[in-house]
Amino acid sequence: MTGEIEAILIAGPTASGKSRLAVELAERHGGAVVNADSLQVYDGLEILTARPSPEDLARVPHHLYGHVDPRTDYSAGAYLRDAERVLEALRANGRLPIFCGGTGLYFKALLGLLDEMPDVPVEIREKWRRRLAEEGPEALHGELARVDPATAARLSPRDGQRIARALEVGEAGNAPLSKLQSGGGRALIDPDRARMLVLTPDRAELRERIAERFDRMLDAGAIDEVRLFEASYPDAGVTVRKAIGLAEISSFLNGNKGLLAARSLAITRTRQYAKRQETWFRHQFDARWLRRSPYEGGSFANGPSV
The missing domain is CATH 3.40.50.300 (P-loop containing nucleotide triphosphate hydrolases)
Structure with missing residues (x-):
């Protein structure tokens, strides 16, 4: 050591x-x-x-x-x-x-x-990925703006992957992503x-x-x-x-x-x-x-x- x-x-x-x-x-x-x-x-x-x-x-x-x-x-x-x-x-x-x-x-x-983000069940992830493929990123951005306007404001309406991720994490955590992002995770390494x-x-x-x-x-x-x-x-x-x-x-x-x-x-x-x-x-x-x-x-x- x-x-x-x-x-x-x-x-x-x-x-x-x-x-x-x-x-x-x-x-x-x-x-x-x-x-x-x-x-x-x-x-x-x-x-x-x-x-x-x-x-x-x-x-x-x-x-x-x-x-x-x-x-x-x-x-x-x-x-x-x-x-x-x-x-x-x-x-x-x-x-x-x-x-x-x-x-x-x-x-x-x-x-x-x-x-620390919640684990996202497969069925929730698949649901939002399917909607992204069927409806497109701008439609999902509108959905995100309704349930989590703070996160929607910092994401491009064309950034489908991040939009879907925000929606699936929010649903899994039963709270908007902006609320889940409190800024304090558990450290594995002391800097x-x-x-x-x-x-x-x-x-x-x-x-x-x-x-x-x-x-x-x-x-x-x-x-x-x-x-x-x-x-x-x-x-x-x-x-x-x-x-x-x-x-x-x-x-x-x-x-x-x-x-x-x-x-x-x-x-x-x-x-x-x-x-x-x-x-x-x-x-x-x-x-x-x-x-x-x-x-x-x-x-x-x-x-x-x-």
Whole structure:
């Protein structure tokens, strides 16, 4: 262990070197890497979601990677319950948990900064998803405005997924989502006993890393992976289908887009996503999160003293 430090949290935009740092720190401190990325939890897209390599998996224990069925819409609440079980096991075995990922909501949930939402029964979820498909997002936005005007005011009438989510959570919790969001969840990690890092790569370098990584994905078999995924999970959920590259490669496989066009679009979307992540971390993470440059020349620049 590292003195009073009970956990390390590593956030950062996609392709910034989080996983590499996490593995190095896990080796240094007898720790284990715990996923904090909302797409890497899903089975079936190991290459496309940049899950840890077999070599990294062999170096240190990894948890919460690829354990969710792609047909499931996995929530931050479900992640928190899974993370609690992993934390209990790691602490019992004296291993330092090192959370690594790019999903800011997962980190906020771990620190108790996200509201605990009620479990949504399948029949309620299916009802609102069916109505979304049949009536469209604007009609459901009108329904949301009637029962929860505060939440409706901050959601675009075209954002069907978030509108449906607000309605299903409100019905399951028997209260408007705006009332359920009280701002106080149960913390699994004490921020005063954790080292929290945000990787801040050079923008131009990150753009190049993103392009190079997607080309490596193609070389590693991403096209065959998508072909198998679409055959195995034709009814995959909305969340997993947000994996960048899935729609683009599927369009190529269906003959609707050339490979170069699919590659270019996937790289552009990944760069846009990285920019949104950087903006989110800058506005949502306070001064307790240490900003650090990513890997340079094979070693971690300004490395954390943990």
